[in-house]
Amino acid sequence: MLKVDVITLFPEMIEGAVSHGVLGQAVKSDLLSVKAHTPREFTEDKHRTVDDRPFGGGDGMIMLAEPLKKTIEKVQHNTSKVVYLSPQGRTLNAAIAKEFSKEEHLIFICGRYGGIDQRIINEYVDEELSIGDYVLSGGELGALVIIDALARFIPGVLGHGESAEKDSFSDGLLEQPNFTRPREFLGQDVPEVLVGGNHKVIGEWKDKVSALVTLKKRPDLFREYIKVETEKYNSLKKKKTAAPIKELKEFFLNLPPQEREVLGLADLREEDFNV
Numbered sequence: 001m002l003k004v005d006v007i008t009l010f011p012e013m014i015e016g017a018v019s020h021g022v023l024g025q026a027v028k029s030d031l032l033s034v035k036a037h038t039p040r041e042f043t044e045d046k047h048r049t050v051d052d053r054p055f056g057g058g059d060g061m062i063m064l065a066e067p068l069k070k071t072i073e074k075v076q077h078n079t080s081k082v083v084y085l086s087p088q089g090r091t092l093n094a095a096i097a098k099e100f101s102k103e104e105h106l107i108f109i110c111g112r113y114g115g116i117d118q119r120i121i122n123e124y125v126d127e128e129l130s131i132g133d134y135v136l137s138g139g140e141l142g143a144l145v146i147i148d149a150l151a152r153f154i155p156g157v158l159g160h161g162e163s164a165e166k167d168s169f170s171d172g173l174l175e176q177p178n179f180t181r182p183r184e185f186l187g188q189d190v191p192e193v194l195v196g197g198n199h200k201v202i203g204e205w206k207d208k209v210s211a212l213v214t215l216k217k218r219p220d221l222f223r224e225y226i227k228v229e230t231e232k233y234n235s236l237k238k239k240k241t242a243a244p245i246k247e248l249k250e251f252f253l254n255l256p257p258q259e260r261e262v263l264g265l266a267d268l269r270e271e272d273f274n275v
Ligand SMILES: C[S@@+](CC[C@H](N)C(=O)[O-])C[C@H]1O[C@@H](n2cnc3c(N)ncnc32)[C@H](O)[C@@H]1O
Pocket: 084, 085, 086, 087, 088, 109, 110, 111, 112, 113, 114, 115, 116, 129, 130, 131, 132, 133, 134, 135, 136, 137, 138, 139, 140, 142
């Protein structure tokens, strides 16, 4: 079981969020444990002070080092990875979430106010992690984002038939569009292949549509993907198919206009394949 300890001034934010949905199920099934700890527990003054003014002046308050040190030491052991949620860290992505899901014990430190005393980072933090290039008022939402994203990679957390490996980003591509009943809705029909029942054909079709959706929405990811696929293709001695980009373009050009429409690909153009 992956254990996560979150150090926060607002434990209720963490406890509330991990008791619902996929995370709630993961906790109930003992695949994940998430506990929140507050540095206020380690304050000795009557106001339970956890912050003070920064040396040298400046805006805002800084979280005191001593209560944080004591909270970290309460939960840390030799296999712990200590992560400080910070806008200055490496930016979270699916690969990092997957890497974190393999840890035994994670400690997330959530800053508030102007952040935490640098000496805590120097002494205890293995990694600073950001959830994007913007500033939040606290690390709690960041900690919850990473806990949610990593939990999806823990075997058994997602229900039968679901897999984080099929989600967007896992193979460098975005997921294809999905449809459920009814077959026809608002004058739009579900693509024919999806109701044909041939799972091999459906699988190959989904992979191609996924590549097209990525080309349309995230050409940066698509370029990386097609580079790798082209290298693989060029290293093959006997080539049974056309080059990946050519094959994909042919697949797109053969899609009936109403299917392009229902897949949200109506405005993709032949010249978009010149990557
Ligand atoms: C107002 S911010 C402090 C920002 C800090 N003064 C700076 O400019 O780097 C308070 C806390 O929110 C959290 N935080 C803010 N933005 C974040 C982000 N993009 N990713 C993760 N955590 C963030 C951090 O824990 C931080 O200590």
